[in-house]
Amino acid sequence: MIRFLVAPLAALALAACGSADTTPDDAAGRDGVWMKGDLHLHSHHSRDALDNPMADLVDIAEARGMDFFVVTDHDNHVDGVIATWDDPDYRSEQMILLYGSEFTTAKGHANTLSATRYDHRALYALRDAGGPALAARADELGVHLSANHPTNSDPWLFGYDGIVDSLEVWNALYAFPSDNRANLDLWDSLMEAGLRMPARGGSDCHHQQGIQPLGLNIGTPTTWVYAAERSAEAVIEAIARGRASISYAPGAERLILDADTDGDGTFETLMGDNAVATGESVRFRVRIDGFRALAGYTLDIVHNGAVVDTLRPSAPETFFTYAPEPGARHYYRVELNGSTPEAETLPAQAIGFYGRKVALSNPVHFGFAD
Numbered sequence: 001m002i003r004f005l006v007a008p009l010a011a012l013a014l015a016a017c018g019s020a021d022t023t024p025d026d027a028a029g030r031d032g033v034w035m036k037g038d039l040h041l042h043s044h045h046s047r048d049a050l051d052n053p054m055a056d057l058v059d060i061a062e063a064r065g066m067d068f069f070v071v072t073d074h075d076n077h078v079d080g081v082i083a084t085w086d087d088p089d090y091r092s093e094q095m096i097l098l099y100g101s102e103f104t105t106a107k108g109h110a111n112t113l114s115a116t117r118y119d120h121r122a123l124y125a126l127r128d129a130g131g132p133a134l135a136a137r138a139d140e141l142g143v144h145l146s147a148n149h150p151t152n153s154d155p156w157l158f159g160y161d162g163i164v165d166s167l168e169v170w171n172a173l174y175a176f177p178s179d180n181r182a183n184l185d186l187w188d189s190l191m192e193a194g195l196r197m198p199a200r201g202g203s204d205c206h207h208q209q210g211i212q213p214l215g216l217n218i219g220t221p222t223t224w225v226y227a228a229e230r231s232a233e234a235v236i237e238a239i240a241r242g243r244a245s246i247s248y249a250p251g252a253e254r255l256i257l258d259a260d261t262d263g264d265g266t267f268e269t270l271m272g273d274n275a276v277a278t279g280e281s282v283r284f285r286v287r288i289d290g291f292r293a294l295a296g297y298t299l300d301i302v303h304n305g306a307v308v309d310t311l312r313p314s315a316p317e318t319f320f321t322y323a324p325e326p327g328a329r330h331y332y333r334v335e336l337n338g339s340t341p342e343a344e345t346l347p348a349q350a351i352g353f354y355g356r357k358v359a360l361s362n363p364v365h366f367g368f369a370d
């Protein structure tokens with residue numbers, strides 16, 4: 001597995017820089033950029049998405065303000081030869097486009113993410129191989145491997161520890177019909193076992209016709225990343241580091257979880273990071289970008305797989321304090337619930353499909369292996 005990509009900043013055929021509403025995270029003294037995107041999509045190059053033309057996908061993604069974008073067509077529909085990347089409509093002046101595909105096998109599905117073109121056939125050849133061989137090949141190819149919808153009817157059976165670089169914990173509609181609660185339980189069980197397993201979302205949007213687009217389309221959910229710079233490499237590195245949170249829609253609230261682990265008043269430790277527990281109190285900060293006063297929020301604090309408190313945020317910044325004891329592993333993550341009036345991108349009848357789940361964060365870790 002590749003936890004941190006070190007690819008050079010080569011000229012990227014698909015990448016484009018554009019202006020977006022992302023700004024440096026000045027509040028924490030950091031100089032990266034927050035960027036949003038969808039990490040699981042199918043175009044007409046997938047046989048089960050023939051009514052999802054590439055040009056429409058790009059247009060919709062741009063209209064929804066996406067900063068990065070990847071079309072992950074099923075590789076088994078094209079015998080491992082990815083036509084998506086050569087589609088003349090897979091271009092954008094506004095978004096950073098990644099190279100990817102959905103590795104679609106009898107032992108589960110995973111998305112590849114890459115800043116540069118790679119030989120997907122070399123990965124496709126290992127569809128019946130074991131997890132370690134698959135991970136070694138992904139490493140050789142320099143691609144990020146991310147397990148998709150790991151608990152649905154195509155469960156991921158290649159394994160996790162040292163095999164995949166991230167996990168899709170939010171696929172398509174949050175509440176109905178979905179396996180997202182089971183995905184989150186799996187994620188927690190992996191982290192309780194000591195794995196640093198970055199989480200991401202993916203809409204898995206297949207259609208622009210029929211009923212699917214009434215409730216689900218590009219950006220539902222949206223993954224926000226904190227990237228060191230506006231580049232494809234930096235987007236993938238941010239995902240691999242867990243510097244990411246997931247929101248149910250492109251215009252929905254965004255969560256930022258960070259912590260002041262050394263008590264100096266600066267929230268230097270960002271979600272995804274791994275700190276050392278000293279036994280002293282640690283102050284955590286949750287920022288809700290796009291805070292709405294009447295949303296009726298509840299904020300669940302998850303510590304080592306269990307909800308240990310539920311807060312009612314009444315301002316864009318909320319704080320909580322714990323003192324993780326030294327010598328043990330700890331992680332803290334948050335889930336934001338509330339009303340979800342996403343009229344700008346979804347018909348009103350879709351609201352119930354998301355329940356009250358607004359957003360969730362990756363964790364701040366203590367005492368995990370680096």
Ligand SMILES: [Zn+2]
Binds near residue numbers: 102109148149154
């Ligand atoms: Zn799939």
Ligand SMILES: [Zn+2]
Binds near residue numbers: 042
């Ligand atoms: Zn898919």
